[in-house]
Amino acid sequence: MAKQMAKFIVNGRDYEIPIEPRMTLLQVLRDELDLTGTKYGCGIGECGACTVLIDGKPMLSCCTLAITVRGKNITTIEGLAEDGNLHPLQQAFMDCGAVQCGYCTSGMIMTAKALLDENSNPAREEVKEYLASNICRCTGYVKIVDAVLTAAEMMRKGSK
């Protein structure tokens, strides 16, 4: 399939690269931009491992054709830390034992970020609802939910 040049804004940086129209955003991030933090878990939008933020909204990059998100602000896990400072969610996930194999972690953190950007003081049940479409095989989710609530508290107290 013939490639065409396309412009992407990922984590605040501009990229102009040749892509095939059939490529998903997940493929472009991982194979063309070497941003492998976003993961392939199922490829059909059922596990949440490929979640990225597009203009702040959590989207499944495996089900998004790259060509449809040209010019939009795409945030991946690699773009979360600012000036080398970890985002409170990243810090909390580490401190609360919410990471075991880590494969679901990128998707979990990006989804949780969308939640906390929208609701700075969610109840435990709200966090569980919001993360219900992110599958984890290792942790049983308990410490993941703890980490999101911990991060929310850090953010309310003004941690950066």
Next chain:
Amino acid sequence: MSEYSVIGKSVRRVDVEKLVTGRAKYSIDAKLPGMLCGKILRSPHPHARILNIDTTQAEKLTGVKAVVTAKDVTGEPKTLFSPQVLPLATDMVRYIGEPVAGVAAIDEYVATEALDLIKVDYEKLPAVFDAEEAMKPGAPKIHDAERNIAVRFEVNRGDVEKGFAEADFIAEDRFVTPPQNHVCMEPANCMASFDASGRLTVHSQQTSIFWARSDVARVMNMPENMVRVIQSPTAGGHFGSGNATPRRHFIASLLARKAWRPVKIVNTREEEFASVYPMMPVIIEVKMGVKKDGTIIAKQTRLIGDSGAYFSIIAMSILSVAMIRHESLYRFNNLKTEAFLVYTNRIPTCSLRGFGNQAGHFALESMMDQLAEGIGMDPAEIRLKNAIQTGDTSVHGWVIRSSGLTECIQKSTESAGWKAKRAAKQPEGVKKRGIGIGCAIHVAGMKVAGQSWGCGALVKINDDATVNLLTGEGDSGQGARTVLAQICAEELGVPFEHVWSSLADTDFAPYTAGPLSSRTTATAGNAVRLAAADAKRQLIQSAAEKLNVTVDSLEAKNQRIYVRNNPEMSVSYAEAAMGMNYRPIIGRGVFIPTQSGSDARTWYGDSATSYSFTSQVAEVEVDTETGEVKLLNYTGAYDLGRAVNPMAAEGQAEGGLSFAMGYSMTENLEPEKGHVVSTQFTDYKLPTTLDMPEIKPILVETDDPVCPFGAKGVGEIVGVPTAAAIANAIYNAVGVRIRELPITAEKVLKALKKL
């Protein structure tokens, strides 16, 4: 106050920052210049003869760089554990999904197209998909084995007839446990590449790296020292899938050799469900007798394990575990057991967390409740009555050096409010509540008679006194690198942060079997402790030479080595370690379990470094109109000897619960005539955040005498009795017993006679 500085602390996992920043490279992320995409052509038939394979059209497709079949195998096409399993099928296929050919191409699209161009002429043969059907006369023969029975076991202890004669109550039942898929979130993948010296490097999630090296070297007809197997720095899950060497390792290596370029094979999620070797389905028929004071007096069991299309030593071991392991939980004496490992035209079964122990316990722990009811005893009481104790030798010769079983039962029931809830009246309305218990025993580092099951570790102390710990124990998320670094740091007397736990790489690590039978903490932990102690001895020797004193006059504390009677005379660890001035400090530890091991004929013998215990209490709500079962609360008490890292141990308990909830209630591969129907997450359902109950893990520390700092490990036992605890809770709620997993709403409604 803890006597330890690092053991018992919930230190942050080694190397975790790379996991939250997206920097971690899993093997699925690994790339090499010139890398090709590998794909596997799989048999669409459950049983067929291969008459011809024509790869010419595929080879001609632009972008295809290599196509391989069994003809390309130059070495011995056998693996350590599965003598029947060939890297690629030669003249027969015996299950849907069996690899027949491999293709390497410039991208996934070309590789997929090339698969369609490979022409295979099959002659279809009759197939059988159920183990009991396969044992009947006239069933299609899958191998040269009468009644498709690969192996038959028989174990007798005491006098079971006499036992039943003395029993005051006898119960009999039949239990059916399903296959389960590991569902590692990282789909299985493997990258093979040759370097300029002709050395082959295989990079994957494989955890038993030395077995993989042996197998790959044999198949590729290469000396072992020319093959390097690396477990990815982080693997996205394991759960037993990385023990036996999967065929993609051979296929990728064959393709890499033919194309003379690196080749990576990545399973799609569909391939994961449809072709990764699952947990063995087991049918268990059991009859048990009990006296009215609660003493279990007899047990007669017949097991049928579905090996799938091929025999493997691992499948045989799984059946033996399902058969034997639970019988050291209580003080059994009269047993009669018969077990069959049977061929069917289904995917071959292999290791999965629990290793068959969950099947054996589902049957036993369901029966214990039936016996309790039969004599009017509380289910927790009957377990306390029969619980194996520290100092016992079990009916199978297991020497119980530490048993926290009684404490686990007491703590879990007390914490769960057992007495009050068992006595409580049912709420009005369609939703009923119940509470049930399940207990389990598991091994910590197995030992087989006649084999060593040992492993090694190396501790290198650098010029600045930081430490490189070399073991073959990789990390798939369970925290192995962290726990081993903690053990090393404690023994050496250095801060945890000063220990770098290396990656599992056959070039640098000492031999190990890898994570199975929960051996990492108990066995590898002991090797690490020995290596660290050896390194410390060398440091002290070095200090003695530098200070010109005797070794006996020295003490080590806070990373300084000083003369006991004159503390001013001292050197730092760094000064003692400087390689250039003194000998380089390399601590060496080899740990070989000293137990007799389980005899492969009699099944008698002390079978592991140690034994762990658990008691778990499930509280459910059953909707009698829809049959849906909701897990409300879950309390688990885990005798893990010592919690090296309490937060990590809790994580195992919580994760183990969700893993076992899937096995018990939601996961169903739905094999249909050898075809896996559930190949997507919408069909093969894993628990989500919304399914998880309130969980309370209670860590019980019995300080095992032979385990490192008393720690036995906890990674597998966490999910072993869960299915029974849930089934028992459902019985308590609505008076029906589900004997076939997974427990679904349909099954509950059928049992309630509403369907």
